[in-house]
Each structure stands twice: as C-alpha cells, then as structure tokens.
Amino acid sequence: xxxxxxxxxxxxxxxxxxxxxxxxxxxxxxxxxxxxxxxxxxxxxxxxxxxxxxxxxxxxxxxxxxxxxxxxxxxxxxxxxxxxxxxxxxxxxxxxxxxxxxxxxxxxxxxxxxxxxxxxxxxxxxxxxxxxxxxxxxxxxxxxxxxxxxxxxxxxxxxxxxxxxxxxxxxxxxxxxxxxxxxxxxxxxxxxxxxxxxxxxxxxxxxxxxxxxxxxxxxxxxxxxxxxxxxxxxxxxxxxxxxxxxxxxxxxxxxxxxxxxxxxxxxxxxxxxxxxxxxxxxxxxxxxxxxxxxxxxxxxxxxxxxxxxxxxxxxxxxxxxxxxxxxxxxxxxxxxxxxxxxxxxxxxxxxxxxxxxxxxxxxxxxx
Amino acid sequence: xxxxxxxxxxxxxxxxxxxxxxxxxxxxxxxxxxxxxxxxxxxxxxxxxxxxxxxxxxxxxxxxxxxxxxxxxxxxxxxxxxxxxxxxxxxxxxxxxxxxxxxxxxxxxxxxxxxxxxxxxxxxxxxxxxxxxxxxxxxxxxxxxxxxxxxxxxxxxxxxxxxxxxxxxxxxxxxxxxxxxxxxxxxxxxxxxxxxxxxxxxxxxxxxxxxxxxxxxxxxxxxxxxxxxxxxxxxxxxxxxxxxxxxxxxxxxxxxxxxxxxxxxxxxxxxxxxxxxxxxxxxxxxxxxxxxxxxxxxxxxxxxxxxxxxxxxxxxxxxxxxxxxxxxxxxxxxxxxxxxxxxxxxxxxxxxxxxxxxxxxxxxxxxxxxxxxxxxxxxxxxxxxxxxxxxxxxxxxxxxxxxxxxxxxxxxxxxxxxxxxxxxxxxxx
Numbered sequence: 001x002x003x004x005x006x007x008x009x010x011x012x013x014x015x016x017x018x019x020x021x022x023x024x025x026x027x028x029x030x031x032x033x034x035x036x037x038x039x040x041x042x043x044x045x046x047x048x049x050x051x052x053x054x055x056x057x058x059x060x061x062x063x064x065x066x067x068x069x070x071x072x073x074x075x076x077x078x079x080x081x082x083x084x085x086x087x088x089x090x091x092x093x094x095x096x097x098x099x100x101x102x103x104x105x106x107x108x109x110x111x112x113x114x115x116x117x118x119x120x121x122x123x124x125x126x127x128x129x130x131x132x133x134x135x136x137x138x139x140x141x142x143x144x145x146x147x148x149x150x151x152x153x154x155x156x157x158x159x160x161x162x163x164x165x166x167x168x169x170x171x172x173x174x175x176x177x178x179x180x181x182x183x184x185x186x187x188x189x190x191x192x193x194x195x196x197x198x199x200x201x202x203x204x205x206x207x208x209x210x211x212x213x214x215x216x217x218x219x220x221x222x223x224x225x226x227x228x229x230x231x232x233x234x235x236x237x238x239x240x241x242x243x244x245x246x247x248x249x250x251x252x253x254x255x256x257x258x259x260x261x262x263x264x265x266x267x268x269x270x271x272x273x274x275x276x277x278x279x280x281x282x283x284x285x286x287x288x289x290x291x292x293x294x295x296x297x298x299x300x301x302x303x304x305x306x307x308x309x310x311x312x313x314x315x316x317x318x319x320x321x322x323x324x325x326x327x328x329x330x331x332x333x334x335x336x337x338x339x340x341x342x343x344x345x346x347x348x349x350x351x352x353x354x355x356x357x358x359x360x361x362x363x364x365x366x367x
Numbered sequence: 368x369x370x371x372x373x374x375x376x377x378x379x380x381x382x383x384x385x386x387x388x389x390x391x392x393x394x395x396x397x398x399x400x401x402x403x404x405x406x407x408x409x410x411x412x413x414x415x416x417x418x419x420x421x422x423x424x425x426x427x428x429x430x431x432x433x434x435x436x437x438x439x440x441x442x443x444x445x446x447x448x449x450x451x452x453x454x455x456x457x458x459x460x461x462x463x464x465x466x467x468x469x470x471x472x473x474x475x476x477x478x479x480x481x482x483x484x485x486x487x488x489x490x491x492x493x494x495x496x497x498x499x500x501x502x503x504x505x506x507x508x509x510x511x512x513x514x515x516x517x518x519x520x521x522x523x524x525x526x527x528x529x530x531x532x533x534x535x536x537x538x539x540x541x542x543x544x545x546x547x548x549x550x551x552x553x554x555x556x557x558x559x560x561x562x563x564x565x566x567x568x569x570x571x572x573x574x575x576x577x578x579x580x581x582x583x584x585x586x587x588x589x590x591x592x593x594x595x596x597x598x599x600x601x602x603x604x605x606x607x608x609x610x611x612x613x614x615x616x617x618x619x620x621x622x623x624x625x626x627x628x629x630x631x632x633x634x635x636x637x638x639x640x641x642x643x644x645x646x647x648x649x650x651x652x653x654x655x656x657x658x659x660x661x662x663x664x665x666x667x668x669x670x671x672x673x674x675x676x677x678x679x680x681x682x683x684x685x686x687x688x689x690x691x692x693x694x695x696x697x698x699x700x701x702x703x704x705x706x707x708x709x710x711x712x713x714x715x716x717x718x719x720x721x722x723x724x725x726x727x728x729x730x731x732x733x734x735x736x737x738x739x740x741x742x743x744x745x746x747x748x749x750x751x752x753x754x755x756x757x758x759x760x761x762x763x764x765x766x767x768x769x770x771x772x773x774x775x776x777x778x779x780x781x782x783x784x785x786x787x788x789x790x791x792x793x794x795x796x
C-alpha cells in the first residue's frame with residue numbers, strides 16, 4: 001500500500017529546505033521554538049502516531065491515518081514514530097513514550113484517545129497534536145481535531161441503497177454505539193427516507209432507528225463471526241443490502257453476503273471508511289459502494305502544514321464540499337445503478353454542498 | 368429459569384426429613400407475576416409472527432402468527448397456576464416435581480418472545496434463523512468447553528481455552544493459505560491447540576506452577592504472538608498467508624430440508640458435524656470407557672489412582688493435550704468456516720464464555736453443550752431483537768447473554784461440584 005518513491009527524494013529535500021525557510025520566517029508567529037527553530041527542516045520533523053486498540057492494520061481509520069503519515073514520510077522526508085495501543089490502558093503510556101521521543105506532531109486516532117490526548121497536550125504545551133474523529137467541547141490550544149461530517153456521504157449511500165434494493169429492505173449494524181459509528185447510520189437512514197419521500201416508496205431500514213437513536217451493534221470491532229451472524233439475521237429479515245459500520249467486523253458481513261450470493265440471492269455490501277473495492281478486494285464482487293472518510297489525505301496535509309509552521313487548533317471538518325467525505329464509485333455495480341439514480345445522486349451531492357439539503361445527525365461535528 | 372428448575376430436578380428423594388424450601392415456589396411465583404403483568408397486561412396487542420421455514424426448505428410451513436397480548440396473558444395465567452400449585456405443594460410439605468421447572472421455563476421464554484416481538488417495530492422474526500444462528504454462535508464455545516472438560520476432569524484447570532481457540536484460528540488460517548487446503552488447516556489448528564495445551568501441561572504438571580497463572584499467561588502470550596505474526600507476516604502478503612478459503616457446507620439431501628432442525632443438524636461444515644461427534648465421543652469416552660474412568664480418577668483422587676497403578680501425570684498430560692487439540696479445532700471455525708481470514712483477537716473472549724459454559728454444564732460434555740447453546744441463543748436473540756427494533760435499549764440487550772450466563776451459573780454452580788483434585792498438582796510420595 002505504501003509506495004516509497006525514490007525520485008521524490010530530491011523534491012522532498014527541496015521541500016524540506018523550503019519548509020525550513022518558511023519556518024524561519026514564521027517562527028515569530030507564536031510557534032514554539034522546538035519545532036520551528038532556525039535549524040528545523042522537514043528531515044528533523046518527527047511525526048508520531050498512536051493507534052487505538054484496533055491497530056494500524058484495522059482496514060479502517062487507524063490504517064488510513066497511518067497511511068497519511070507514511071505518505072508524509074515519503075513525500076516530505078519527515079521521521080515517523082508509531083505506537084500501537086493494545087488496550088484502553090495503553091494510551092497514556094504510548095503518549096508519554098512519544099513525548100520523550102521528541103515528537104513534533106503526534107496523531108492520535110480515535111474518540112477513545114480523547115482524554116489521554118488532552119492530558120498529554122496540556123502537560124506538553126510546546127508539542128502539537130492531531131486527534132482523528134474527536135473534537136473537544138473546549139478547544140485545546142495545541143490539539144487540532146480532525147472530524148468528518150460522514151452523515152453527508154452516508155446519506156448518498158442510503159439513497160443509492162434504497163434505489164437499488166430488490167426486496168425493499170436494507171440493513172445496517174454497528175460495532176460499538178459511539179458517535180463516529182452512529183453518524184454513518186444517521187446519514188444512511190436519512191438517505192433511505194429521502195428516497196422514499198422522493199419516489200413515494202416504502203423502503204425499510206433495519207438495524208438503526210434514527211428517531212430512537214438505537215439499533216444493532218455487535219459490541220466490539222473484533223468478533224468477525226458475529227458480524228457474519230448479524231448480517232445473516234438481517235438477510236433472514238429480508239434485507240438485501242447491508243452496510244456494516246464495524247471496522248474489521250465488516251468482513252463478516254462480506255462473508256455472509258457472499259454465501260447468500262452463492263446461494264442465488266441478489267445482495268450487496270456497502271463498505272465504510274475507505275473504498276472497499278480496493279481495500280477489501282475479497283468482497284469486491286458484492287461491493288455496491290463505500291462511504292469514504294479520506295483521512296490519509298487530511299493527515300498528510302496537516303503534517304505538511306505543521307512542517308511549514310501553519311499549525312492551528314482550528315478543527316478540520318471533512319465534508320462533501322471539501323471532498324473529505326465521499327461515496328466511492330460503483331465499480332462492478334455500475335451497470336446495476338440506473339443513470340437516473342446516478343443523476344439524482346449527483347444532484348443531491350450538489351444540494352448538500354450548497355445547503356439546499358441539510359443532513360443532520362446528533363453525531364455531526366459541531367460547527 | 369434453569370436455576371429454578373435445578374433444585375427440583377436433582378433434589379435427592381432420599382432425605383424426606385429435610386424441610387421443603389421456599390426457593391422454587393417463590394421463584395415461580397415472582398416470575399409468573401412478571402410474565403402476567405409485564406408481558407401480558409402491559410404488552411402490545413400487535414400480532415407477533417414467527418417464521419418457521421427458511422427459503423429453500425422442502426416443505427414450507429406457514430409462519431406462526433399469534434396475537435401478542437392475548438397469548439402472553441394465557442401463558443401468564445398458566446404459569447401463575449403452576450406457581451400456585453407449587454406453593455400449595457410446599458404448604459403440604461411436598462416438593463414441586465422436576466418437570467415443572469422446564470415446562471415453566473419454556474412457557475416463560477415463549478411468553479417473553481411473544482411480548483418482545485409484538486412490541487417491536489417490525490413484529491416478525493424468523494424462528495429458523497434464530498435457532499440456526501444460535502447454533503452457529505455456539506460452535507466455538509462447545510469446542511472450548513469440551514477442552515475444559517477433558518483438562519479439568521483430569522485435574523488441570525484450563526484458563527487457556529481462549530489462547531487455544533486463538534492459536535487454532537491463526538494456525539488454521541496460515542496453514543490453509545499456504546497449502547491451499549482448508550482440510551490441512553483444520554488438522555494444523557488441532558496441532559496448534561495441542562501445542563498451547565502442552566505448554567500448560569508441562570508447566571502445571573512437571574514444574575508445578577500455579578495452573579491459573581499459566582493459563583492467563585498463555586492467553587496473553589498467544590494473543591501477542593498471533594497479533595505480531597499477523598502484522599509482520601500475514602499483512603505483508605495476505606494473498607499468500609491470509610486467504611485460507613472456506614470449508615464447504617456439506618448438505619445432507621432431504622434431511623437438511625426439515626424446518627428448523629434441518630439446517631442445524633444436516634447443513635453444516637465439517638467443523639459443525641465434528642462438534643456433534645465430539646460431544647458424543649467425549650461423553651461416551653468419559654463415562655463408558657476405561658480411559659474415561661482413569662481420567663476421572665486422576666482428577667478426583669490422584670493418590671488412589673496412583674496406588675492402583677495409573678500413571679497420574681502422564682494421564683493428565685495427554686488429556687490436557689487432547690483437550691487443546693479439540694479447542695484448536697474450535698478455533699478453526701473462525702477462520703475456515705465463519706470468515707476466510709484471520710484478524711487479531713478474532714476469538715474475542717469466547718474462551719472465557721466456554722469456561723463459564725463448562726462450569727454451568729457441571730463439567731459434563733452434554734451439559735456444557737447445552738450451556739453453550741443457551742449462550743448462543745441469548746446472543747443471537749438479542750441481535751435479532753435489536754434488528755426488529757425493540758423498545759429495550761441496545762446496550763441492555765447486549766448484556767443479555769452475559770446476564771443469562773451469570774444467572775445460570777449462579778443458580779447452579781453452588782451445587783455443581785468441580786473435580787476434587789482440580790488445580791492441585793500431583794507429587795508422588
């Protein structure tokens with residue numbers, strides 16, 4: 001996945017020099033001397049990342065964030081240090097380790113690291129932090145939150161699913177009931193509802209009730225066989241398109257749907273976080289689309305900004321407008337989605353961007 | 368529910384002098400009132416629908432449709448009658464007969480189902496799917512608890528079931544991927560489980576280390592090792608190392624089309640069929656063969672067994688190893704049947720639930736089998752109920768399997784007795 005590009009070395013060195021110069025100029029802007037002193041240049045910049053218990057190979061947000069940092073390593077020539085958390089008890093230790101390793105910018109991945117990151121940031125006011133998928137009610141001066149209004153993209157996926165289902169029932173389930181999961185489900189529910197309203201249909205959504213803010217959850221991001229069983233249950237209840245919002249547990253959904261397909265049923269899967277057609281190729285034959293959060297791009301851009309001395313604690317909110325969230329191409333299902341639906345989706349995308357259509361979720365990042 | 372049944376079932380008739388307790392009548396009365404009021408009078412009047420046939424069954428039965436509130440009230444009245452009878456018997460100084468508990472439990476569960484389904488947004492569930500899923504979720508638990516039976520009956524505490532499952536899952540995935548043969552993966556899983564168990568056996572039997580500590584350490588070790596190898600080996604080339612392929616589902620013609628029972632008994636993978644065979648073989652072996660008698664002897668009274676010329680530590684060693692092999696096969700369920708790839712911690716703590724099932728099942732293979740099924744049933748039921756949208760919050764539903772386990776174990780464990788020499792290393796002399 002991570003390609004090292006040697007021909008970039010020169011560019012990187014040049015960029016580094018430029019960054020160093022920029023840093024020199026900008027060091028007066030209240031940026032801490034440790035990161036942007038006269039000798040600072042990208043090769044001396046240490047970018048660090050601490051995962052949550054999912055680890056860097058979770059085919060989900062830890063992985064995308066990690067890839068973003070590795071891209072920055074390749075493109076900007078920064079040094080990278082990484083620490084995987086095995087459990088919720090590891091966050092503080094890992095963050096302390098990063099602090100003593102002299103990290104300039106530490107990326108912490110996930111809602112669960114919120115408190116630990118805040119504590120580390122307050123104890124080390126001269127260091128910069130970026131936390132993915134979490135925003136503080138009270139901003140912390142040296143932490144930049146990276147959050148996503150995922151409901152916008154999930155809305156489009158919900159609409160596409162409702163337009164594609166043959167049984168008139170679509171399903172979803174989550175890993176754990178936390179805002180970064182339910183935001184997908186809220187958007188998906190609204191997308192289905194929008195289709196029903198536009199077409200006078202009655203497509204049902206199983207597994208999430210937006211009004212009650214409750215639904216189906218496997219309870220963790222590990223038990224893939226449970227994800228499979230949950231998907232089987234959704235199929236038994238008549239659903240033919242399923243969107244698992246459960247990280248690696250989503251593979252269980254893929255397995256159940258593939259078995260259903262082998263048994264002659266027409267079914268489809270909607271992946272989340274990344275384009276599953278590329279990141280979970282085992283299931284590409286049943287992949288309708290994916291609800292993507294483009295974290296790798298955001299993280300790389302943030303690292304670049306920080307090396308150039310442009311760090312701020314202003315939250316980054318990924319939306320359809322800035323292409324931080326999107327739905328993936330239909331790939332093999334392209335022929336099964338009508339041109340009409342595609343046109344409607346494009347129109348909806350524009351409407352969401354210009355505010356004609358607003359997608360709301362309790363879990364949406366507060367503006 | 369089972370807890371209420373238990374005292375009646377095994378109450379010794381040989382002690383007529385002992386006073387009859389209030390436990391059974393009181394429990395039945397409370398539950399009957401709950402069922403009548405909550406499930407009946409406060410229930411929804413919607414019709415609850417239970418699908419009997421899955422698509423593909425040979426003879427499709429119509430779905431069972433019952434009016435929610437009325438059914439629960441009728442069942443509630445019947446349960447109240449049973450409870451009143453039990454109280455009356457108690458006042459006469461007589462015991463409630465053994466069949467009353469299970470009958471009551473079945474009515475209670477059905478009443479609960481009718482209530483919860485009728486009050487859902489979509490008042491319809493597939494009974495066939497519910498039962499089939501319960502068995503699927505129970506498969507690794509059954510293998511895990513059989514491993515526990517063999518180890519603990521021979522006198523070695525096996526906390527390492529989780530590690531055996533995880534080791535089996537990992538090895539099955541990697542061997543099946545490299546050899547392109549899921550069958551070889553299955554064999555390798557058994558070997559891996561046995562190896563984990565051998566470490567337990569060597570340390571606890573030869574070096575007399577505290578068995579619980581060895582077990583806990585083994586779980587952490589296997590978790591770390593498989594996690595490390597997953598990242599460093601499997602993730603580097605998933606195509607070569609982490610695409611084991613699935614064991615095929617072997618469908619027995621005609622029989623597999625029987626509603627509800629067909630899919631769970633006759634439409635399984637090799638691992639599924641092995642589960643039924645293993646339960647039967649371990650039970651027969653344990654209670655009907657010389658091997659089983661010796662195994663139990665070294666677990667109950669090693670000194671006596673030794674005196675009779677049984678090699679206590681060798682018997683323990685090989686049975687602990689065999690237990691590990693069985694758990695390893697259970698682990699292969701995750702990577703060869705459920706999903707065709709491995710990820711970290713794929714066993715997700717099921718080894719510990721297997722341990723609970725073993726104790727709840729009173730160190731008996733058949734008991735453990737039903738205990739695992741109960742857990743699988745509760746687990747799948749909560750999943751389906753959240754799908755159809757019950758008024759009960761999902762977090763509470765998620766607790767249900769564990770609550771059922773805790774109550775079941777608490778209700779029974781006080782009376783079930785572990786092997787006498789369990790956890791005590793045997794030193795000659």
